[in-house]
Amino acid sequence: MRIPCPHCGARDAQEFTYLGDANPKRPDGMEATEAAMFEYVYQRDNPAGRFRELWYHGAGCHAWLVVTRDTRTHAIEAAEPAKPTKAGAAA
Amino acid sequence: MRYSAFSLLAQTLAGHKGWKPAWRDAAPKPEYDVLVIGGGGHGLATAYYLASQHGISNVAVIEKGYIGSGNVGRNTTIIRSNYLLPGNTPFYEHAMKLWEGLEQDINYNAMVSQRGVLNLYHSDAQRDAYARRGNAMRLAGVDAELLDREQVRAMVPFFNYETGRFPIQGGLLQRRGGSVRHDAVAWGYARAADRRGVDIVQNCEVTGLAIENGRVTGVETSRGPIKAKKIALAVAGNSSRLTAMAGMRLPIESHVLQAFVSEGVKPLIDNVVTYGAGHFYVSQSDKGGLVFGGDIDGYNSYAQRGNLPVIEDVMESAMALWPGVGRLRVLRHWGGIMDMSMDGSPIIDHTPIDGLYLNAGWCYGGFKATPASGWCFAHLIARDEPHPVATAFRLDRFATGRVIDEKGVGAQPNLH
Ligand SMILES: Cc1cc2nc3c(=O)[nH]c(=O)nc-3n(C[C@H](O)[C@H](O)[C@H](O)COP(=O)(O)OP(=O)(O)OC[C@H]3O[C@@H](n4cnc5c(N)ncnc54)[C@H](O)[C@@H]3O)c2cc1C
Numbered sequence A: 001m002r003i004p005c006p007h008c009g010a011r012d013a014q015e016f017t018y019l020g021d022a023n024p025k026r027p028d029g030m031e032a033t034e035a036a037m038f039e040y041v042y043q044r045d046n047p048a049g050r051f052r053e054l055w056y057h058g059a060g061c062h063a064w065l066v067v068t069r070d071t072r073t074h075a076i077e078a079a080e081p082a083k084p085t086k087a088g089a090a091a
Numbered sequence B: 001m002r003y004s005a006f007s008l009l010a011q012t013l014a015g016h017k018g019w020k021p022a023w024r025d026a027a028p029k030p031e032y033d034v035l036v037i038g039g040g041g042h043g044l045a046t047a048y049y050l051a052s053q054h055g056i057s058n059v060a061v062i063e064k065g066y067i068g069s070g071n072v073g074r075n076t077t078i079i080r081s082n083y084l085l086p087g088n089t090p091f092y093e094h095a096m097k098l099w100e101g102l103e104q105d106i107n108y109n110a111m112v113s114q115r116g117v118l119n120l121y122h123s124d125a126q127r128d129a130y131a132r133r134g135n136a137m138r139l140a141g142v143d144a145e146l147l148d149r150e151q152v153r154a155m156v157p158f159f160n161y162e163t164g165r166f167p168i169q170g171g172l173l174q175r176r177g178g179s180v181r182h183d184a185v186a187w188g189y190a191r192a193a194d195r196r197g198v199d200i201v202q203n204c205e206v207t208g209l210a211i212e213n214g215r216v217t218g219v220e221t222s223r224g225p226i227k228a229k230k231i232a233l234a235v236a237g238n239s240s241r242l243t244a245m246a247g248m249r250l251p252i253e254s255h256v257l258q259a260f261v262s263e264g265v266k267p268l269i270d271n272v273v274t275y276g277a278g279h280f281y282v283s284q285s286d287k288g289g290l291v292f293g294g295d296i297d298g299y300n301s302y303a304q305r306g307n308l309p310v311i312e313d314v315m316e317s318a319m320a321l322w323p324g325v326g327r328l329r330v331l332r333h334w335g336g337i338m339d340m341s342m343d344g345s346p347i348i349d350h351t352p353i354d355g356l357y358l359n360a361g362w363c364y365g366g367f368k369a370t371p372a373s374g375w376c377f378a379h380l381i382a383r384d385e386p387h388p389v390a391t392a393f394r395l396d397r398f399a400t401g402r403v404i405d406e407k408g409v410g411a412q413p414n415l416h
């Protein structure tokens, strides 16, 4: 499997570390309920098909990417920076 | 037909022309007392024990493919009960005892082979951890022996003892562990369940769950709707997809694990051996092939095939432990999809939906559990209370903090 890193080009998946589902957002600190933390830490959608997931390009540009991949075929549709850079910001 | 030395002899004399299919290829009836979804080892064992232990035989097992097409026919066949935690030990030992009597019980040769499982250690810390595990096992009545390096060398002389980066210091041996012919487990349970009246329905995919007022009433399938009072899910890597049909999320991700078989060679290795410095394990099948595997691929997958990096990793571990295997060719390899649960342990419980029961989260170790999983799941379904050896496998343990973290690596399924 090759991941098309927007900074480095298509690279072997071995250069990356996988973190999982890109959608869950950590509930905010002291305001978080136990139930919300449980959902965030343990519960997963785990879809068969299109999936947005986080990969870290440790052996390349050190950027976090959101990769859109089909979990049934491993075909990759897109790889984007996890946080879009602000217009005009230094590269 | 009951299998026996006599039936085999009679068939031999008749030129093996009289063998009958081992089970009926049943068409689904409109309604059952219990529907078991998933015709893997766990689902078939559940149906068999529902009939044999609880007298409930108006049961169907619904399988989307054919019997044995899932993980029950894809695993590396290792059985053992060398677990550490109180929530696990009695359960896996119950499974081991059931394996020991399985063939007589179901009248089927599953080639249960207690050839010993040897976990190698390579450092003082790992030895101490294995000593602790062995002591915990013996306190729970499970057999365990801590071997030093020379005792290991006497058992498996051909490993790399001299130049390895992680020299072998010894091992933890469970002599009663071993391997079982995996697809014979599926076929044997299917036949035994069928003989007690259970319908084995193949090529029938469950596509929806019918729920009325918080209670499950039946399923939609590719072969039409089927009604049932109780519905039991045992769908290994597909649990999230099935519970999503009932609006439930699970503490589970689906990941692929690969397995490998070499060309057949003369008997080389008597035991199952695991390499403690990497994730690698190997045994030899009765046909002569080395059966081995390693880590999961490590990202969500529903494709029953893996990718090359893990193959390279497994081969490197093999060479580090046992340089001689470099002379062998790999004959075939494949992948299976497993439910990786967030604490690495299984779930046997009823769900918040009345009449819907869940058997899931077996990660890459559920084959050894097959008989106890079926036994305890059948108990739960029949009596609506957990079996004493499976009380810790609750679904709400993640919310209540009662996780069973056997490997101690936390809420990240790809670490288990
Ligand atoms: C490569 C590999 C090696 C392994 N090695 C070992 C080992 O050495 N020792 C060990 O203890 N464990 C091992 N495991 C784990 C073990 O195989 C599994 O945990 C266990 O087999 C799962 O239970 P099962 O047999 O019921 O699953 P399966 O055989 O996968 O049964 C589930 C069934 O559900 C069916 N299904 C799914 N969705 C639907 C639907 N919608 N409708 C109808 N049917 C459906 C599937 O087709 C499948 O047949 C290994 C797994 C893999 C992949």
Ligand SMILES: [Zn+2]
Binding pocket: A005, A006, A007, A008, A009, A057, A060, A061, A062, A063
């Ligand atoms: Zn990059």
